[in-house]
Amino acid sequence: MRGAALLCLALSVGAATASETGADPFDAAIAAFRAGDAGRAAVLFKTLAEAGEAEAQFNLALLYAEGAGLPQNPREALYWAWRAQIAGIPRAEALSQRLTAALPDEARADLAERLERVLAPGIAAGDARAMFGLARVLLQLRPEPDAKRAYEWLAIAAALGLPEAQGARDAALAEVPEPDRFAVQDGALAAFAEWCRAASHPAVACAAAG
Structure with missing residues (x-):
């Protein structure tokens, strides 16, 4: 570096x-x-x-x-x-x-959308760091954090083997009320299957996705 x-x-x-x-x-x-x-x-x-x-x-x-x-x-x-x-x-x-x-909030929202567009090709190609980055944008940059989508991308990035995504995924899940955690995890599994269908370079594990 x-x-x-x-x-x-x-x-x-x-x-x-x-x-x-x-x-x-x-x-x-x-x-x-x-x-x-x-x-x-x-x-x-x-x-x-x-x-x-x-x-x-x-x-x-x-x-x-x-x-x-x-x-x-x-x-x-x-x-x-x-x-x-x-x-x-x-x-x-x-x-x-x-x-x-x-x-201001409007500028932050515009910037979050710009970053999401820039990260999209990497995400489609299976870049776990791009997924991790998008999750951080959704949590930290958007005026209204999108915790559900952020958790989904953290879960996928962790499944693809990005070490820092695992701790962030667990921390994000800990913020979810306990009765809702299974539903959030089910949503992440569905998001993984959706990503697999759209990805330009799907992961090997996509063969097991529903």
Whole structure:
């Protein structure tokens, strides 16, 4: 994982190292930022972010949040912070929480729908991390959390073997009133069968789905 995030770079001084002036676009973006060319860094980070580079997504979120190289935009900052968070960048979570608290409900709902669209291809392809990310969006970003759908995706992600989804699934179920838990689990099984029918790359276990 890339180690140099812009929060650290803001405190760094000195010229770029030889590796930062090489062909790697991420290193080139770091070098541009250190040289005071935040606009060039933004261009490079956005290209990488759109290609799925998690550290670039986080750095792009920081640029939008601070208005460095790009006009300050909390909505775009939060979008890329969430993309980085879903991709597994721990530092992105604190930024996401701070930005989420500042956005009005309508903007949060729009952003949740945007993230759901972005995650849809990965979910169809059987990416358990995308399912886990969608569950977090449904619980933490939507103005009105959708606990039922979130539990369903956590249950499916856990069934597909994502370790962190197992604890999150159990925690989500613990929040459900005990008399309703069997119904919620039945709903997750039905959601798994529905996903299997629609998936572009269904799991082996889909052969056992009803």
